[in-house]
Amino acid sequence: MAETQNFKNHGRIDPPYHFIAVPILLLNVFFTIYVAIHHALHHGSDHLGVHIWLVIVAIALFVAAANMRVKDLVVQNRVIRLEEKLRYAAVLSAEENAAAQALTLNQVIALRFASDAELSRLIARTLKEKLEPKQIKLAIVNWRADLLRV
Numbered sequence: 001m002a003e004t005q006n007f008k009n010h011g012r013i014d015p016p017y018h019f020i021a022v023p024i025l026l027l028n029v030f031f032t033i034y035v036a037i038h039h040a041l042h043h044g045s046d047h048l049g050v051h052i053w054l055v056i057v058a059i060a061l062f063v064a065a066a067n068m069r070v071k072d073l074v075v076q077n078r079v080i081r082l083e084e085k086l087r088y089a090a091v092l093s094a095e096e097n098a099a100a101q102a103l104t105l106n107q108v109i110a111l112r113f114a115s116d117a118e119l120s121r122l123i124a125r126t127l128k129e130k131l132e133p134k135q136i137k138l139a140i141v142n143w144r145a146d147l148l149r150v
Contacts, residue, residue: 005145
């Protein structure tokens with residue numbers, strides 16, 4: 001059985017992205033720059049335009065991969081915000097729900113790990129003490145796992 005999720009182990013690594021795609025694309029950038037410089041030093045400006053183009057394409061591929069990851073995280077954060085808005089409506093009183101509207105997106109994202117039983121108290125504390133996401137996560141007693149993150 002998988003380990004129970006908590007503050008120490010809730011970070012997520014996506015092996016195909018973090019250990020295969022990103023390193024290969026980053027190496028590709030450095031390799032194409034190396035080849036372009038090597039070619040220019042040993043063969044002059046012969047085909048230099050092609051090598052510069054390959055460097056540009058390598059950089060574009062790396063930027064595209066990073067940009068896709070950022071967009072995945074933005075969509076994930078929007079979904080979390082919506083899920084938590086529905087959860088707040090179901091779990092909190094009208095006054096608490098109204099007060100929760102002052103939370104930042106990062107605070108809402110951190111609070112998603114709090115159990116329903118401690119949500120109200122933790123929201124109040126977050127607003128009063130202006131807790132940062134890490135502080136919120138550390139304050140959670142009953143961790144509510146989120147295993148479907150990007």
